[in-house]
Amino acid sequence: MKRFMIVLLLFLLPLEVFALSADEVARKSQAAFLYPGKDFKARVMMKLISKGGQERVREMTMLRKNYGDTGGEQKYFIYFYQPADVKDMTFMVYKYPGKDADRWLFVPAISMVRRIAAKDKHSSFVGSDFTYEDVSGRNLQDDAHSIIKEEKAGGKDCYVVKSTPKAGDMDYSYKMAWIDKATFLPLKEEYFDKKGELYKVFTATEIKDVKGSPTITKRSMKNLQSGHMTEVSYTRADYGIGIDDSLFSERFLKQPPKKWIE
Amino acid sequence: MRKFSLVEFSVEHPKLVVVLSVLITLLFMTQFPKMRTDTNPKNMLPATSDVRVWNDEVENTFSLYEDMIALGIVNENGILNKDTLASIQRITDEVLKIKGVAARDVSSFTTIDNVTAEKETLTVAPLMTKVPEDAPGLEHLRKMLYDNPLFLNRIISKEGKTAAIYVPLEKGANGKEIADRIREIVKKEKGDEKYYIAGDPVARDTFGAEMFKLMGIFSPIAGMIMFIISYIMFRSLFLSMSIMFPAMIIIICSMGLLVGLGFPIHIMSSMSPVFLMAIATDSIHIFNEFYFRYCEKNDKNTAIIETMKAVGKPLIYTDITTAVGFASLLLANIIPVRVFGFGIAFGTLILLLLSFSLIPAVLTFVNIDKVERASQKEGMATGRTSQLLRRLGSIGVFRPRATVAISFILFVIAIIGVMKIHVNNNLVEWFKFNSDVRTADRIINQSLGGTSLAYIVATAQEDDHMKTPEAMRYIEGLQRHLEKLPVVGKTTSVVDYVKRINRVLHDDDPKYDAVPETKEMIGQYIFLFSMSAKPSDLDNVVDYPFRRANIWVQLKTWDAQAMRDVIKVMGDYQKSNRNRIELKPAGIAYFNLVWNDEVLWDMVKGFGAALVIVFVILIFNFRSVTWAVISYVPLLFTILLLYGVVGFIGKDFDMPISVLSCLSLGMAVDFAIHFVSRLKLRLEETSGSESLADSLLWTAARPGKGIMRNAVLFASAFSVMMFAPLTPYITVGAFIVSMMLLSAIMTIIYLPALIVLMQGWLFKTK
Incomplete structure (x- = not known):
């Protein structure tokens, strides 16, 4: 019996390895990382740390609502608390699969809403080391994915997925992601520049269970070339809170409802 | 013994x-x-x-970045055409791949952020994502370039014939190697464009490479020449x-x-x-x-x-x-x-x-x-050289008054020359006028903001002060003052970004091309800017707590004097506009100025020390103060004459020259020592059986020949340096050759004249 089990295991092992294709791993990872819950809310604390150790702080409430499945449309609403002089500033993003997002910003000092068109691929998210794409995700079809190997990262079994952008308009030439086999969350990501050198590293430093969904509550992105780093922590993270569709409108951008932003 | x-x-x-x-x-x-x-x-x-x-x-x-290379692209028919723009795009793509280039902060048409406004929408994108295909596309690009003061004189010149790509280097990268790679890249372009590569790291590292070559070539050549001349002598x-x-x-x-x-x-x-x-x-x-x-x-x-x-x-x-x-x-x-x-x-x-x-x-x-x-x-009697030297010596011995009088006139003229000396250092001018490095620098400086970079750091008393309209206006005022200087090509500060955002937010209305009225506005504009542009754009001009701002001052020349002018304008501005914000210069141009002053002070110190020590040694050598003074005079005179010439021909008094002044003292005194020592020995040996005049002539003819041989050999070794492609070597070569020959002649003509005139004083103890 014992022998039979071993044979069976040996038989099953490679099967299990190839049970998931690279594309599926990438898709599951995106679902676990960026799409859990019908909606999501968290108080986000972002620390921008310069090479010399100087810090800039951004504090905001971030709300997200899914419209459709993984990879589908999403809407984001962000209310800023810090820096102090941008208090009451709000920011709204409509994210579409396959094209650049729409963004609106409310500038309270001149009481004006402006649409902002920027390239998701390159633009920094509020001056941090994260690009818009790092925050809201990248179209899965834009990359060629392959599983390079499987290894442990932070004591957890991971797939190591290499994602190479099909178009050459990115700042990086490819990305390696260590994706936890159990949660499908990326534990670590390494970005390699066009010269093939590692230049940006993403690390998930804290993962907590929020209403049954494992959620990365602390993460960092370090640019090895500029020495700049961004640390992000989520507090009061919550799923399925029933955000109204009406929140994502110009009216509420100017006067955000207290119950959602606190 | x-x-x-x-x-x-x-x-x-x-x-x-x-x-x-x-x-x-x-x-x-x-x-x-x-x-x-x-x-x-x-x-x-x-x-x-x-x-x-x-x-x-x-x-x-x-x-x-410590180091930045500027690649200038010149097309006499204008930059804004499909082919030139395509070249710029290709070159930029290749430059980004060079090892040692800080790709994330390369500024070119295809990488520089452009914030524009259209129908209530702010667009943030690289200035040129793809080359415009038709006339309206080109016209649109032209408008974007010329409407944005952040681009004008930086990546494109006013007349539109010169564009630039700025390539910052990672720490420790070799400027010459990267410049060589860029040269290879531009060589592949087939168009009519001309390319110029400039910047401090190029000059510096090219100089380094040349220097090694020169050391390898000129030392053996100098040796050969000395060898040949000494063979002719002996x-x-x-x-x-x-x-x-x-x-x-x-x-x-x-x-x-x-x-x-x-x-x-x-x-x-x-x-x-x-x-x-x-x-x-x-x-x-x-x-x-x-x-x-x-x-x-x-x-x-x-x-x-x-x-x-x-x-x-x-x-x-x-x-x-x-x-x-x-x-x-x-x-x-x-x-x-x-x-x-x-x-x-x-x-x-x-x-x-x-x-x-x-x-x-x-x-x-x-x-x-x-x-x-x-x-x-x-x-002694037959040697032709000895005959000549004896005749030279006799000028001083028999016409001492005329010799000294002529020297006095020369002395006065030299003093006038010395007063005209201009202290300056300019790394780019260490290359010859038509060298690649210097030509590139000149071309880029003619049409763009300037290749030499200085900073003025404004520091406030408390955090966030840089976001106040008061601080913004103070900085803006300083920029306008600095730009009045002819050597200043362009200035850039956080104020320029804030004004740009202000205008763009208000539908590109030129009325809003100004400092906003409230601190909130400024704070929010800066935040908006940081949300859209590269983080480094903002980091380069303002610190994290917004207590300090950095004003970029591009200079059109590497002359230390240019920075002196900038600091003076800065000081005057501070005096006439009282503010609690402190201003302080920084950057490589400032460093060059400090270093320049340091050289002068060092030279004065070193020269003073050498002057005293050499005099003391002379006293020891001759066991006599009077003899020490006598042998000192021709030496000082030689040096004074040389610096007089430096002053008259308007050569900058730079590091190599100032260093030479200390050395010349130690080297030029040699001939006087030989002459006086041997003269005294001769006087002892003949013990009065020979007249002073005869002894002087003997000294001029015999040890004088050694002196002349020494001077000629010495000068011939250094004459090689006059053929070097780098000006400091030429300067040093010319200076030493003239010094050696001049001090030998001084020793043989002028020293005997002095000894004859002063004999009562020199020999009174005997």
């Missing part, structure tokens, strides 16, 4: 002395493989100097080689010591081989005297020992004064100057040792017959 025993020992055991010398030399040579160069002007001052600490702090606070291959032998030894020992102690080869020390070779010509006095003695005595060993007795004392003093002249450079704050002084002083002392050991030893190997034949010609 230990030195005589050393000479005797060497004459008795010549082979042992030669073998020992070679072994010791080989020991120093083992250090050579460790050799490395350093051409970074920053290392002229120690890392702990105030200006470097401050500059490092500024670079850190504002995430600035007609003996063996003697010529004996002159070169100690020269080689001291070069190897002193370079070996510097390398072994871990000093990199810098511009100054790269000149040491030529200096040492020239200094080694001092040993010619031994050969010169040996010929005369051998001719008189006809016994080789006795001739050697007697020669050493006659020239030994002046040799010791001349070598010591030379060593002191160079050692005075140890007082300098400029590190490479200190290292250079140390190396040469060490080599000179080794030469002194060799003069009493190796040279007498080598002389014992001289073929008797040949010397006999050669020395026949050295008869």
Whole structure:
């Protein structure tokens, strides 16, 4: 019996390895990382740390609502608390699969809403080391994915997925992601520049269970070339809170409802 | 008398002395493989100097790059056409892939962020994502370029014929290697465009590469020339080689010591081989005297020992004064100057040792017959050179008053020249006018903002103050003031970004191209800017707590004077606009200015020290203050005349020249020492049986010949440097050649005149 089990295991092992294709791993990872819950809310604390150790702080409430499945449309609403002089500033993003997002910003000092068109691929998210794409995700079809190997990262079994952008308009030439086999969350990501050198590293430093969904509550992105780093922590993270569709409108951008932003 | 025993020992055991010398030399040579160069002007001052600490702090606070290369692209028919723009795109793509290039912050048409407004939408995108296909597309690009003051004079010139790509370098990258890679890239482009590569790292690292080449080429050539000339002088291959032998030894020992102690080869020390070779010509006095003695005595060993007795004392003093002249450079704050002084002083002392050991030893190997034949010609009466020198000497001896009067007129003229001297340093001008580096710099500076970069750091009393309209207006006012200077091509600050956002937010209405009214507005505009542009754009102009702002000042020249003007305008602005914001200059242009002033001060210090020490040594040498003064005068006069010429021809008084002033003292005094020592010896030997005039003429003709030979040999070694492609080498070559010849002539004509005029005073004790 014992022998039979071993044979069976040996038989099953490679099967299990190839049970998931690279594309599926990438898709599951995106679902676990960026799409859990019908909606999501968290108080986000972002620390921008310069090479010399100087810090800039951004504090905001971030709300997200899914419209459709993984990879589908999403809407984001962000209310800023810090820096102090941008208090009451709000920011709204409509994210579409396959094209650049729409963004609106409310500038309270001149009481004006402006649409902002920027390239998701390159633009920094509020001056941090994260690009818009790092925050809201990248179209899965834009990359060629392959599983390079499987290894442990932070004591957890991971797939190591290499994602190479099909178009050459990115700042990086490819990305390696260590994706936890159990949660499908990326534990670590390494970005390699066009010269093939590692230049940006993403690390998930804290993962907590929020209403049954494992959620990365602390993460960092370090640019090895500029020495700049961004640390992000989520507090009061919550799923399925029933955000109204009406929140994502110009009216509420100017006067955000207290119950959602606190 | 230990030195005589050393000479005797060497004459008795010549082979042992030669073998020992070679072994010791080989020991120093083992250090050579460790050799490395350093051409970074920053290392002229120690890392702990105030200006470097401050500059490092500024670079850190504002995430600035130490080094930036500017690639200028010129098309006489205008940049804005499909082909040129496609070239720019291709070149930029390739440049981004070069190792050592900080790709994330390269500024080019395709990478620079452009914030524009259209129908309530702010667009943030690289200026040119793809090359416009048609006329309206090109027109649109033109409008975007010319409407944005952040682009004008930076990536495109006003007349539209010059564009630029700015390539920041990672720390430690080699500017010349990257410039060479960029040259390869642009070579592949087939169009009519011309490309120019400029910037501090290119100049610096090209200079470094050239320097190494020059050291390799010019030292052997200088050696060859000395060899040939000494052969013409002595007609003996063996003697010529004996002159070169100690020269080689001291070069190897002193370079070996510097390398072994871990000093990199810098511009100054790269000149040491030529200096040492020239200094080694001092040993010619031994050969010169040996010929005369051998001719008189006809016994080789006795001739050697007697020669050493006659020239030994002046040799010791001349070598010591030379060593002191160079050692005075140890007082300098400029590190490479200190290292250079140390190396040469060490080599000179080794030469002194060799003069009493190796040279007498080598002389014992001289073929008797040949010397006999050669020395026949050295008869005092028959030698043509000696005849000429005697005649030259007689000018001073028989017309002392006229000689001194003429010198006085020259003296006054020289003083006028000296007063015209202009202190300046300009790294780019170390290259010849038509060199690639200097041409590129000139072309780019003609049409764009400027290749030399300075910063002015504004520091407030509390955090967030830089976001106030008051601080913004203060900085803006300073920028407008600075831009009035002709040397300032462009200034950039956080104010320019805020004004840009203000205008764009208000539908591109030019009315809003101004500092916003409230702190909230400014804070939110800056935040908006940080949300859209590259983070570095903002980091470069304002620090994290918004207490400090950094104003970029692009200068069109590397002259230290330009920075002096900037600082003066800054100071005046501070005085007339009272504000609690402090202003302080920084950046490479500022560093060059500090360094420039440091050089001058060092020179004054070193010159003063050398002046005093050489005088004291002269007193010791002659055991007489009056004789010391007499031999001092022609020396001072020589130096004054040379600087007078420097002042009249308008040559900048830069680092190489200022360093030379200290050295010239130690070297030019040598001839006076030889002359006076030998004259006094002659007076003793003849003990009154010969008139002073005759003794003077004898000295002019016999040791005078040694002096002349020394000067010619020395000058010929340095004349090679006048053919160098780098101006500091040319300057040094020309300066030393003139100094040697001038001080030899001074010694032979002017010194006898002085001695004749002052004889009552000089000889009164006797």
